[in-house]
Amino acid sequence: MTTLDYAVLNLQYMSSLSYSFEEFSNDLERTADGIFRRAVPPLCPECGVLMSRNGYNAYCKKYIGGIKMGRYICPCCGESLEDDRSFWEELKKGLFDVLDVFYHQLRFYAVPYQGISAIMKLVFPRGKTTIYDAFTESVEKPYIPPVDYSSIVHYDEQHLKINGTQKFRLTLLDDATGRPIADELYDNKDSETIKAFLAK
Numbered sequence: 001m002t003t004l005d006y007a008v009l010n011l012q013y014m015s016s017l018s019y020s021f022e023e024f025s026n027d028l029e030r031t032a033d034g035i036f037r038r039a040v041p042p043l044c045p046e047c048g049v050l051m052s053r054n055g056y057n058a059y060c061k062k063y064i065g066g067i068k069m070g071r072y073i074c075p076c077c078g079e080s081l082e083d084d085r086s087f088w089e090e091l092k093k094g095l096f097d098v099l100d101v102f103y104h105q106l107r108f109y110a111v112p113y114q115g116i117s118a119i120m121k122l123v124f125p126r127g128k129t130t131i132y133d134a135f136t137e138s139v140e141k142p143y144i145p146p147v148d149y150s151s152i153v154h155y156d157e158q159h160l161k162i163n164g165t166q167k168f169r170l171t172l173l174d175d176a177t178g179r180p181i182a183d184e185l186y187d188n189k190d191s192e193t194i195k196a197f198l199a200k
């Protein structure tokens with residue numbers, strides 16, 4: 001198994017991260033020099049010819065480790081292909097999900113981001129800005145329910161003088177919350193205007 005080369009694995013809590021890569025990459029074999037690749041090279045997606053091995057691409061993540069993914073090239077059309085590394089992405093996501101749990105617990109006890117960063121140094125170094133971003137990202141946006149207006153509304157009219165001109169401000173207010181439902185400025189307040197306002 002490829003090692004996750006960090007003290008993270010010393011933590012009981014993190015033991016779930018020590019699962020073997022094979023769990024994620026059943027179709028892949030690991031060579032003696034650590035390359036994940038298919039036992040038999042794939043067929044070219046373009047022309048269907050058996051592809052040739054063509055070295056590897058390396059992916060590293062600081063404090064976690066790295067992997068090498070097999071590459072292939074088509075001897076006919078030159079098309080290139082790399083093995084699927086989604087298991088690597090899954091592994092990283094699993095780790096960062098665990099870190100989010102840390103941040104949530106520490107924030108719950110009002111540890112400032114700088115303090116969390118100092119603690120994380122012992123486990124998995126993270127800057128306070130990184131922690132802040134991860135925490136903010138992982139906190140669900142609060143759900144604000146739509147306002148239910150009660151069935152009782154209040155009608156209000158104000159007589160205003162704006163630049164010497166008489167204006168009328170008509171307002172409908174919700175009885176329960178006092179929130180304005182409608183609020184318009186008119187030149188007069190004859191019954192037609194008020195009817196038009198109420199009909200809106």
Ligand SMILES: [Zn+2]
Nearest residue numbers: 044047074077
């Ligand atoms: Zn080809």
